[in-house]
Every structure is written in structure tokens, then in C-alpha cells.
Amino acid sequence: MARVNTDFIDEVRRSDGFDATACMHCGQCTAICPMGLDLLPRRLFFYVGAGLEDKVIENLETIFSCLLCRLCEENCPRDVHIAEDVRFLRNYINRKVHKLARI
Amino acid sequence: MPLPIAPLLGFLSDNLTKRRSVMPMSSRKTTRWAAGLDIPAGGETVLYTGLMYQIIPALTSSEKTMSLVQDSWVGQLLSFGRTVNRFVNLTSFMPPADRQEQKRYDQYLRNIVQLLRKAGVTEFGYLYGSELYTGALVRDLGVDDAFEQHARKVHKMLDRQGVRRVITVDPHTTDMLRNVYPKLVPGYNLEVKSYLEVLRESEARPKNRLESEAVIHDSCLYARYLDTVEQPRRLLEKAGVTARDPEFSGKMTFCCGGPVESLFPDKAGEIAGRRIKQLAEAGNDVVTMCPICLHNLEKAASGNGVSVRDISELLLQAYGG
Ligand code: SF4
Numbered sequence: 454m455a456r457v458n459t460d461f462i463d464e465v466r467r468s469d470g471f472d473a474t475a476c477m478h479c480g481q482c483t484a485i486c487p488m489g490l491d492l493l494p495r496r497l498f499f500y501v502g503a504g505l506e507d508k509v510i511e512n513l514e515t516i517f518s519c520l521l522c523r524l525c526e527e528n529c530p531r532d533v534h535i536a537e538d539v540r541f542l543r544n545y546i547n548r549k550v551h552k553l554a555r556i
Numbered sequence: 557m558p559l560p561i562a563p564l565l566g567f568l569s570d571n572l573t574k575r576r577s578v579m580p581m582s583s584r585k586t587t588r589w590a591a592g593l594d595i596p597a598g599g600e601t602v603l604y605t606g607l608m609y610q611i612i613p614a615l616t617s618s619e620k621t622m623s624l625v626q627d628s629w630v631g632q633l634l635s636f637g638r639t640v641n642r643f644v645n646l647t648s649f650m651p652p653a654d655r656q657e658q659k660r661y662d663q664y665l666r667n668i669v670q671l672l673r674k675a676g677v678t679e680f681g682y683l684y685g686s687e688l689y690t691g692a693l694v695r696d697l698g699v700d701d702a703f704e705q706h707a708r709k710v711h712k713m714l715d716r717q718g719v720r721r722v723i724t725v726d727p728h729t730t731d732m733l734r735n736v737y738p739k740l741v742p743g744y745n746l747e748v749k750s751y752l753e754v755l756r757e758s759e760a761r762p763k764n765r766l767e768s769e770a771v772i773h774d775s776c777l778y779a780r781y782l783d784t785v786e787q788p789r790r791l792l793e794k795a796g797v798t799a800r801d802p803e804f805s806g807k808m809t810f811c812c813g814g815p816v817e818s819l820f821p822d823k824a825g826e827i828a829g830r831r832i833k834q835l836a837e838a839g840n841d842v843v844t845m846c847p848i849c850l851h852n853l854e855k856a857a858s859g860n861g862v863s864v865r866d867i868s869e870l871l872l873q874a875y876g877g
């Protein structure tokens with residue numbers, strides 16, 4: 454059962470590194486993404502928006518699979534900064550899961 | 557077995573913080589491309605290689621090591637390796653880079669210097685052993701602390717050398733120095749242009765018309781991060797090269813797979829294979845403008861009858877003369 458983590462929501466809201474609020478979940482990004490992963494990037498943003506930190510961490514490999522190529526952004530009708538958002542999640546995981554730097 | 561992402565990230569970021577590069581190399585190796593070119597040391601305007609063309613041939617040999625990481629017991633050892641790596645430079649135990657490959661990549665840098673000079677751009681220096689890698693890979697992987705610390709180091713070095721303008725040779729270094737560093741480093745104020753932009757703005761005149769065709773593989777960074785799509789095409793057209801665009805091109809270009817090479821080499825190979833197919837449909841002579849694209853696409857092209865070349869080689873045939 455996925456758990457809503459309010460600390461996670463707070464951290465994401467506070468940061469200027471993540472912003473997918475304009476996303477309307479049309480799925481064009483996922484359709485064009487060369488990686489062809491069901492989760493990348495739309496469903497990932499859905500999990501973040503819903504505060505499902507467990508789900509985000511569970512899908513760590515997918516998050517590190519993104520090419521940061523921005524092909525999705527070129528096609529996003531809402532100009533979401535998708536690659537930067539993915540990078541934010543990597544940094545979040547590196548701090549919270551990989552313990553690579555300050556928490 | 558889950559991928560040992562954390563140890564690998566730790567390994568790369570430790571290398572960056574302790575040895576100032578993800579792939580530490582001696583300055584003898586990183587600067588020998590410039591031998592005999594008489595580029596002045598330092599100056600207000602410098603050609604900044606960011607070590608990318610020098611690191612790639614070294615990666616070819618370490619990839620064998622890295623792909624072992626993906627699906628074997630070596631991955632488990634790496635967590636141990638990271639601790640050791642803090643004290644001993646593990647990279648120095650990796651197989652040495654292929655001499656021929658290193659020479660070939662060095663030649664691209666020499667091509668670029670000659671192209672600039674032929675275009676009348678002669679007032680630039682080079683930082684030789686002081687030059688530093690920008691940390692792009694570590695930033696891409698989200699290790700922001702190590703990256704930011706490193707970026708400040710790079711800025712300090714540039715400041716101390718009195719550098720005001722840089723001419724870059726690859727898109728990753730260009731993006732870091734032009735788009736990323738200014739947001740991070742207080743007081744950062746450098747003018748950053750890639751050699752393709754500099755050549756395009758110059759009076760470069762081709763000495764030979766090539767009367768050929770080339771399929772352009774735009775780098776994701778040049779196309780979507782740096783708005784550099786038109787310059788390489790204009791330079792080629794002026795030289796009599798008809799630029800052929802593959803299915804995904806310009807702003808809609810398709811990645812070479814390189815960015816996931818360090819963590820998922822199999823996936824990187826798969827993407828490169830798909831890209832080569834798209835390119836081959838437009839023609840057999842492919843040009844790239846990023847050492848990572850070049851490396852990945854070349855690997856995927858072997859045996860496909862497609863040749864992949866760095867754009868500097870083609871441009872030099874026309875503008876060198
Ligand atoms: S294309 Fe843009 S708006 Fe559509 S789902 Fe992706 S991020 Fe959201």
C-alpha cells in the first residue's frame with residue numbers, strides 16, 4: 454500500500470528545483486521518450502504530486518535511466534522542465550537513500 | 557541483484573572532489589594534443605577543452621570494467637572499491653586507453669585549433685595542465701554537493717588565470733560554463749561560445765568545395781540546451797556539403813544513448829543502435845559534434861556500413877586547405 458508522505462510533499466513544494474504543477478498529464482512526453490518506460494516521466498510526476506515517496510524510491514532505476522535529452526520537453530504543451538525535475542529527484546534520492554551528501 | 561548505483565555514484569563524485577575529474581588522467585595525457593601548435597599559455601580568451609575529447613578514449617577501456625558492474629559480483633565489490641578509491645586512485649588500475657584511439661581524439665582538438673586560425677581567430681590561449689573538467693556527469697547524476705564544490709574550484713582557477721572569454725569544443729562543457737555555472741557561482745561572468753558559433757560568426761572561407769553529402773546527428777545539448785542547430789549546417793553548406801536530416805533532427809534530435817552509459821551500458825547501446833538505424837536511412841556518412849555522440853554512435857555503427865565522423869574533420873578538409 455502506497456503511503457502519502459507529507460514531508461516529501463513539503464520538501465518538493467519548498468524547492469525551486471522541482472516544478473511540474475503545470476503538467477496536465479497528457480502523456481505526450483512518455484509517448485515520445487526514447488527509453489520507452491511506462492513510468493518516465495509522466496507517471497513519475499503523478500507520484501511526486503501525490504506525495505508517494507515510497508513509489509518514487511521504489512522506481513529509482515527508472516529515475517536514473519533518463520537521458521536528460523529533453524525530447525519530451527520539446528513536445529510538452531505545458532513547458533514543464535522535465536529533465537531538471539528528474540535531476541531534482543536524483544538528488545533527492547542521493548541524499549535520502551544513497552546518503553551521498555547533506556540530508 | 558539491484559544495480560550498485562550508490563557506490564558507483566560515490567566512486568565518481570569522490571574522484572571529482574579528490575582528483576578533480578571523474579576519470580583522473582595525467583596532465584601529460586590531457587595536454588599532449590597541443591604539442592607543436594604553439595598555443596600561448598593562458599590569456600583573456602582561451603580555448604577550453606573541458607577534457608572531454610581526452611577522457612572518451614580512456615572510457616572505452618574502462619567500459620569493460622563498468623559493464624561488469626552491471627550484472628556480476630564486481631558490483632558488490634564496488635562498495636568496497638569506493639572506500640579504497642578514496643585513498644588509492646582505482647582508475648589507474650583500469651586497462652590503459654588504446655593509443656590509436658587517443659591519437660584520433662587528440663586530432664579533433666588539433667583540427668579545431670587549425671579551423672579557428674584559418675578563420676582569422678588567432679588571439680586565444682590554452683590553460684594546459686591547469687584546465688579542469690566541468691563536472692557535468694556528476695551534476696547529471698544528481699550529486700549536487702560534490703558538483704557545486706567543484707564548480708567553485710573551476711571558477712576560482714579561471715579567475716586566477718584572468719580568463720574573460722572561452723571558446724569551447726563540446727556541448728557538455730558549453731552548457732556547464734554558459735548555462736549552469738552562472739546560476740551557481742557568485743561573481744561568475746564569462747563569455748562562452750562554442751567553436752562552431754565562433755566559426756559561423758567569422759569570415760571563414762572554404763578553400764575546397766567538397767561536393768558531398770553528410771547526415772547530421774544533432775547533439776541533444778547543442779539542439780535543445782544551446783540553440784545551436786543552424787551553425788553547423790551553414791558551415792557545411794558553405795563548404796559544398798549537402799546536409800541531410802534524419803528522421804529526428806534539429807530541435808527534435810534523438811539521443812545517442814551516451815548519458816546512461818555509466819550506469820546502464822546495455823540501454824545506452826540499445827538507444828545508439830536505434831539512432832544509427834535512423835541515421836542510416838538518410839545516408840551512410842554521418843557527422844557528429846560531440847565526443848560522447850561520436851563514441852556511442854561509432855560503436856553502434858561498426859559493421860553497419862555507416863561511417864561516423866567528427867564535424868571538425870570534414871570542416872578542416874574544406875576550410876583548411
Ligand atoms: S507532456 Fe508535459 S503536460 Fe503532458 S504529461 Fe508530460 S510533462 Fe505533463
Ligand code: SF4
Pocket residue numbers: 482485486487488493494518519520521522523524525526535536539
Ligand atoms: S529527458 Fe528523460 S524523460 Fe525526457 S525524453 Fe529524454 S529520456 Fe525521456
